[in-house]
Amino acid sequence: MDSNKDLTKIPSLPRSHGEEKLIQRHDLGRQLDKKAFKQMIRTMNLKVTDQRLAILDSLHGGRTHVTAQEVFELVSEKFPEIGFATVYRFLRTLTENGFVTEVRMGGFPARYELTPQSHHDHLTCVGCGKICEFENHHIEELQQKVAKQFGFQLTSHVLELYGICPACQKRQV
Amino acid sequence: MDSNKDLTKIPSLPRSHGEEKLIQRHDLGRQLDKKAFKQMIRTMNLKVTDQRLAILDSLHGGRTHVTAQEVFELVSEKFPEIGFATVYRFLRTLTENGFVTEVRMGGFPARYELTPQSHHDHLTCVGCGKICEFENHHIEELQQKVAKQFGFQLTSHVLELYGICPACQKRQV
DNA sequence: CTCCAATTGAGAATGATTCTCACTGATGCC
DNA sequence: GGCATCAGTGAGAATCATTCTCAATTGGAG
Numbered sequence: 045m046d047s048n049k050d051l052t053k054i055p056s057l058p059r060s061h062g063e064e065k066l067i068q069r070h071d072l073g074r075q076l077d078k079k080a081f082k083q084m085i086r087t088m089n090l091k092v093t094d095q096r097l098a099i100l101d102s103l104h105g106g107r108t109h110v111t112a113q114e115v116f117e118l119v120s121e122k123f124p125e126i127g128f129a130t131v132y133r134f135l136r137t138l139t140e141n142g143f144v145t146e147v148r149m150g151g152f153p154a155r156y157e158l159t160p161q162s163h164h165d166h167l168t169c170v171g172c173g174k175i176c177e178f179e180n181h182h183i184e185e186l187q188q189k190v191a192k193q194f195g196f197q198l199t200s201h202v203l204e205l206y207g208i209c210p211a212c213q214k215r216q217v
Numbered sequence: 218m219d220s221n222k223d224l225t226k227i228p229s230l231p232r233s234h235g236e237e238k239l240i241q242r243h244d245l246g247r248q249l250d251k252k253a254f255k256q257m258i259r260t261m262n263l264k265v266t267d268q269r270l271a272i273l274d275s276l277h278g279g280r281t282h283v284t285a286q287e288v289f290e291l292v293s294e295k296f297p298e299i300g301f302a303t304v305y306r307f308l309r310t311l312t313e314n315g316f317v318t319e320v321r322m323g324g325f326p327a328r329y330e331l332t333p334q335s336h337h338d339h340l341t342c343v344g345c346g347k348i349c350e351f352e353n354h355h356i357e358e359l360q361q362k363v364a365k366q367f368g369f370q371l372t373s374h375v376l377e378l379y380g381i382c383p384a385c386q387k388r389q390v
Numbered sequence: 391c392t393c394c395a396a397t398t399g400a401g402a403a404t405g406a407t408t409c410t411c412a413c414t415g416a417t418g419c420c
Numbered sequence: 421g422g423c424a425t426c427a428g429t430g431a432g433a434a435t436c437a438t439t440c441t442c443a444a445t446t447g448g449a450g
Contacts, residue, residue, distance in 0.1 A: 091416060091427060112407080127430035132407060148323060151438075153406060167367055176367050183363075186356045187378055194340055194349050196380035203376045205360055207369035264396060264447050285438080300399035305438060324407075326437060 088141050098122050099134050100158075109147060109155040147202075165203040171212030261314050271295050272307050273331075282320060282328040282348045322346060322377070338376040344385030 081100040085092045102118035103110065110118070116131045135156055138144035145159045163184075164177040183203070191198040254273040258265050275291035276283065283291070289304045308329055311317035318332045320339060325346045338356075340349040356376065364371040 093416080093428065095429075125430075127432095128406095129408080129410095129430060129432095130428080133429090136408090148321065151321065151327070151406095154324075167364060167369055169369065170372055176369075178363055178367070180359060180363055183356055183359050186353060186359070187376075190351050190353055190356075191340060191378055191380050194351070195383040195386075196340055196342070196349070196378070197386055198378060198380040199343055200380075201376070201378045203360075203374070205364055205369070205371060205374045207364050207371040207373075210368035213368075213370055266397065266447070268398075298399075300401095301437095302400080302439075302441095303398060306398090309439090324436095 084143055088137065088143075090137070095119070095123060095126055095130050096134055098126070099131060100138075103144065103156060103158050108157045110157070111153040111155055113153060115156070145200075165205070167205045167207065169209035169212055170206050171208050171215070174209050174211075176209075257316055261310065261316075263310070268292070268296060268299055268303050269307055271299070272304060273311075276317065276329060276331050281330050281350070283330075284326040284328055286326060288329065320348060320377075322348075322379070338378070340378040340380065342382035342385055343379050344381050344388070347382050347384075349382075 078097060078101075081097050081104075082092050084100065085096055090096070098119045099115060102115050112128070112131055112135055115135065116126065116128055119126050119131065135144060135146075139146045139156070143159055144156050147155045147157070149155070162179065164179050165183075167176040167178055168174070187201055188198055251270060251274075254270050254277075255265050257273070258269055263269070271292045272288060275288050278291070285301070285304050285308055288308065289299065289301055292299050292304065308317060308319075312319045312329070316332055317329050320328045320330070320341075322328075322341045323343060323346075328346075328348060335352070336357075337350040337352045340351055341347070360374055361371055
């Protein structure tokens with residue numbers, strides 16, 4: 045079976061190369077410098093180490109959804125001695141403390157991003173892969189309602205809409 | 218971690234032993250007997266084997282969201298010789314052909330169910346992996362609305378709610 | 391019934407993630 | 421500043437779900 049090959053091809057998010065100024069998302073309402081990271085680490089009652097700062101830094105840079113492997117590689121550039129254990133351990137801690145959001149999809153390695161302050165969901169075009177982000181309070185409320193019906197205490201959710209974007213609709217005919 | 222142990226204990230739906238008539242869900246609008254299963258297998262251009270029938274049967278019986286491990290155990294009762302490979306292989310094929318829907322959550326093993334004809338979404342416990350199904354027309358309408366706002370023609374969606382189930386809430390204190 | 395490609399199953403392999411444990415280094419105390 | 425202590429680190433082993441390999445078996449077309 046070749047579906048495995050396919051797995052690696054998933055264009056989850058385009059890799060951003062270097063200089064471009066697409067730092068839009070994370071810097072919207074937040075200022076994340078070394079000082080903020082230190083604060084973040086202390087908040088969790090952990091010691092500030094260079095490795096941890098480097099990991100946070102790699103999450104902060106360009107790309108938004110990175111795998112542990114990618115974090116490892118990014119950090120390795122500055123810290124050739126860093127180990128997987130450290131990366132996984134810290135990512136887990138960050139996730140448990142809500143500073144980082146873990147996205148798991150299919151059987152793929154988990155992807156991490158600094159938790160965005162404003163929650164959003166995705167509307168993805170099955171034709172071209174374009175992703176629109178949206179926010180809908182009404183839907184969120186209904187979700188809470190559903191959870192309550194089952195006695196669940198809601199912690200998070202994933203809402204992904206798939207469809208055909210206007211451009212692809214025309215193209216198809 | 219012992220969460221693995223917990224998985225096997227998940228009381229998602231009572232295990233049906235033989236005679237009782239709690240065949241509600243899957244037989245709503247569908248009649249799934251050996252004949253239907255054979256048909257299903259042939260549709261995929263595969264050979265009908267006892268193992269495959271047994272796997273389908275185990276999916277059809279009482280419980281709705283089973284792990285590959287559980288399927289393996291269920292089938293083992295009738296087929297002590299069955300191998301993991303066969304279970305995983307066939308579950309994958311079924312999933313690829315849309316006859317079975319795979320639900321993956323956190324780092325837990327994937328869970329499978331015969332694809333239901335009426336769409337529903339999932340409410341998953343992050344503590345034990347238990348899955349509840351729900352249907353909410355209102356949410357679906359809002360999704361359509363969002364898609365329309367972006368000019369998208371909606372084709373499908375995934376809505377997964379994560380939370381802590383009543384049992385796990387108590388366990389935690 | 392025969393034959394051969396499809397299927398099977400045992401065990402090995404894989405890939406992501408976690409654990410172990412000896413070593414290192416940050417922080418508080420003097 | 422110097423030192424003790426204990427959290428933090430990293431190399432590699434361990435784990436767990438899942439997939440692959442391949443020799444032996446079997447469904448089903450002819």
